[in-house]
Amino acid sequence: MPRAEFGSTKDVANRMKSKGLQRLRYYCQACEKQCRDANGFKCHVQSETHVRQIQLIGEDPRKYIQGFSTDFQRDFISLLRTAHGEKFISANRFYNEYIRDKEHIHMNATKWASLTEFVKHLGREGIVNVKEDEKDGLCIAWRDTSVQALRRREEIREQELAEAKNGAGEEKMLKRMAQRAKLEAEAKAKIVEAKKMEQTSVSTPPSEENDSESTANGDNVKSDEDAPKPDAAPVKISFGLKPKTVPANKAGLGKMKSQSIFKRARETGDEKPVKKVKL
Template sequence: MPRISYGEQKYQEKSRHRRGLQKTKYYCQICQRQCIGENGFKCHIQSDSHIKKLKASLEKVHGNSTKLVEGYSNQFLQDFLALLRKTHGEKQISANKFYQEYILNKDHLHLNSTKWNSLTSLINFLAEKGCCKVEEEAANENDEEAEKRYTIAYRDMNGRKPVEVRAKNRKLGKTNASKSTNRLLEEQIRRGQEAIKRQEEMKAEEEKHIGHIERPKKESETRGKIRIKLSASKKTTKMKGISKTSLKVSSKNIFKRTRS
């Protein structure tokens, strides 16, 4: 078969096919080679170079093809989530749109070399593992045969928390802070009431103790009883004194009269 020259129409058609991205199902991950169509891909996987590289890759995993595919799957998942976190963070984005962003890099690890047969199976796996928040897009009511479309959002499982969880924790922290302040105020009020009650009890005990103490006796009580004499007795004494003198005088007069 003659070689196609540079300026021919067939050469331009092939070069047009090579521009941009090709179908991932015709990409050989082991050889890192992109084939144009199905026929080219079949010819490639039957070539000696592909078979040699395949044997070398299997020797690294001790002939376990499942382990080889698992390694590609883990690497693909790591690159996929890293790009999602870096470009969109925790915002919702269409899964198909983001996958187109992912395959813009021609050196990316292709989906056909992993254990997922389609993008839908990959999204379902991400939803089951909790790596992404997956939601189904609302389909048009008129288009009954439309395929299901999903939106994905990154969810960090290694330290950083999603936006919803952080907002919930922030709200919970505020409520806990308000509860702690209220609890502190209640504790202070309770302690103040106990202190007032304790002071009142001590004051009542002091007053009770003072009431039982005996007061010192007055001087009048220590000296004894005071006897009060009535004024009538004084008069009688005076009268008695007067009567005695008068009696003496009268007796003298009587003796004088007898002598005379």
């Protein structure tokens, strides 16, 4: 059956049906044709164009397989570099991203039988960085081997070394300063203790030292506070009726009253008689 004319209703319907990713087993890499089902793939394999292409490939199969392998590796690395850069990603997850393109080269046309062998090949060649994770399995990351990237890595390494040296120098300086401050504090504490000892030795009287020596020798000596105080002089009480004589230079009781500033001085000058006290 001839192919539908381009732009016709049949051609548009076929394009709509073939839109998106379809079954990989029904894809012919030699002819680069995608079939929708097993019947269509069977009809394509029996077609004259497919038979002619297979005969052409059969003349030198290594050449075509090597070409498919090279193209597959080039497209795989290009997508990894542009999509994820130097970040690690699961190999299976990235392969699903790669096969979204319907025109991609299939792995069954290359010299690698599985994705694990292909990832190991890339790791041995130094094209990508490979590591194994417990959760995601094999993870890959693109490795930049350009001259600019190497120069940038060297600059980063030198900067890290310089920062490490500066940090080590700062740590040594801080340790020395801390040790010096500790020694100064200890010296100041010793000086303060010596001054306190001198003050205590000067302030202690000799009597206390004698008391301490006497107590150490076993002598029971009473202190000044425990010694008995002498008796006070007895108070004399006079029962005489005569008034005490007042010295000439000392004013008497009447004179004191006459000299008060609150009372007017007497004009007559007569003194008030002294009352006798009856006992």
